[in-house]
Amino acid sequence: MAGLYRPRHPERTVLYRVLFHYFDRFLAEYEGRFEKESGFLxxxxKEVVERYLDCGNPRCGFARIRCPDCxxxxxxxxxxxxxxxCPSCHSKRLEEWGEWMRETLLLDVxxxxxxxxxxxxxxxxxxYNRRLLGELCRCGLRSLTRYFQxxxxxxxxxxxxxxxQxxxxxxxxxxxxHFLVTEGGVDEGGVFQKVSRIDDSRLAELFGREVLGFLVSKELLSPEWADRLLSWRHTGFNVHSRVRARTNLVPVALGLIEEELRPLPSKGWAEMIRKVDEVDPMLCPKCGGLMRVIAFLTDYAVVDRIIDHLNLTFVAERPPPAHSAYPEVLMVADTPAEYLS
Ligand SMILES: [Zn+2]
Ligand SMILES: [Zn+2]
Structure with missing residues (x-):
């Protein structure tokens, strides 16, 4: 059965080792040490971290796949x-989402x-109130439509x-x-009008007014404070719009702009794994045919026998020292630092 299983060993990464060794302690000490500063956990x-710790762990079972041809x-x-x-699953999701956007959603503009x-x-x-984030988003949208207007x-x-984010x-x-925005918009007659440049400081000003108006309406900020903030030379509201998207678009009808978001299709999953890993897990290594799942093996006794038989290991080594773990964990958040501080 050698060669039947190609583990990718997430348990050897710094992120995994830190969470494996310290997450329980973090949960136990959260209330006392972090809740005051960071809010309710x-x-x-907990659910996501526990699922991540099981990701790719042979002890959680396998799917048995077989090539119908050979x-x-x-x-x-x-x-x-x-x-x-999870760095592995998240990058697959991103790939899948990007592909769906390019092929189905984005306009050819x-x-x-x-x-x-x-x-x-x-x-x-x-x-402390994540529900406000949705309204923050609507403030961004309103300021953008106002800017175009x-x-x-x-x-x-x-x-x-x-x-x-x-x-x-x-x-x-x-x-x-982070908004991905068409350079322009559709007018009342249904015609797309191009606006090739955005003046960041003007848009930031409109955005600031929207956000402050919203916070005042929620009685989180007094009108006097909002006015004072707007009178400052640097209000702290910023817009960055210099990054243009490189899209190789399939031309689609403008009517799509009205269409509602649909759930991601699951059928493309194996295709996306192939793109990320450059190895299609469902591709037959012998004849190149498409393999099919014939069984899920989740019974502990069976799983343990297979693990013993194949000599599989999945053990998190001891955690790295704190000063070296921190920069490496940060590298997982691979967002450009330019406008994030
Ligand atoms: Zn995962
Ligand atoms: Zn085959």
Whole structure:
């Protein structure tokens, strides 16, 4: 059965070793040490980390796959498929999401990235009340449509894909928005009008007014404070729009702009794994045919026998010392540091 299983050994990474050895202690000490500063520990955090610790662990079972042509067999370990945490599963998700956007969603027009950031002193509202993040996003959208309206003189509806990011490059609390935006929008007659340049400081000013208006309406900020902040030369609201998207688009109808987001298709999963790993786990190593799952092996006794038979190991080594772990864990957050601090 040698060669039936190709482990990728996530347990040898710094991230895995740190969590394997310290996550229980972190949970036990969270309330006393971190809750005051970082707020309530959301249950999803524990759930995601526990799933990540099982990702690719042979002890959690296998799928047995077989080639219908030459009957070759392999074992495939289970992935956690968590979002935004497991480096392996997250990169597959990104690939899948990007592919779906390019092929189904994006219009055949130029796009750019627009990043919206807020003043440091306002971060605290979004840190303790994540529901406000949705409204922050709508503030970004309103300021953008307003900007297009002011610069072109007509009501344009831009195409926007919005991503809320709650942390900065040092994994600090730093709520900000990444928008992928069409360079222009559709006017009332359904015609796309191009706006090739965005004046970041003007858009930042509109964004600041929207956010402050919203915080005042929620009675989180007094109107006097909002006015004072707006009168400062550097308000702390920033926009960065200089990054243009490189898209090789399949031309699609403008009508798609009205379409609702649909759930990601799951059928492309193996295809995406192939793109990331450059090895298609479902491709027969002997004849190149497409292998099929014939069974899931999750019974502990069976799984243990297979692990013994194949001499599989999945043991997290001791954790690295803190000063070397920190920079390496930070490298996992591979966001450009330019506008994240
Ligand atoms: Zn995973
Ligand atoms: Zn085959």
């Amino acid at each position: 959301r249950p999803v955090i 009957h070759a067999e392999r074992l495939l370990m289970f992935s956690c498929r968590t979002r935004g945490f 130029p796009h750019r990235q627009v990043v919206f950031t807020i003043p440091r002193m306002l971060r605290i509202f979004f840190k 002011v610069t072109t003189g007509s009501e344009l509806m831009p195409g926007v894909i919005a991503a809320i 709650t942390f900065g490059a040092r994994i600090n609390a730093h709520p900000h928005l």
